[in-house]
Amino acid sequence: MTFPPNLQWIDAQGVASMIGGSTTARHVRERVACLPDFPIPVRVPTETGALGRPRWRTDEVAHWLERLRARQICRRRRDAN
Secondary structure: OOOOOOOOEEOHHHHHHHHOOOOOHHHHHHHHOOOOOOOOOEOOEOOOOOEOOOEEEHHHHHHHHHHHHHHHHHHHHHHHO
């Protein structure tokens, strides 16, 4: 398996930073991550065997944001007519 050279995994705070504005890690965990079309996170087990915090691929989050933006642009154009 080949990974893109700039592949990064980010936590909820990283997703919040990508979204920007006043978005918090808590908002990402409670409102954004549960959306049906939001990327599925990976949870790497810790040394004790417990599941670690969720991590998302930056490219998948960026793609989701672009799709969200495109839907909003279409909706605005439709509503303007």
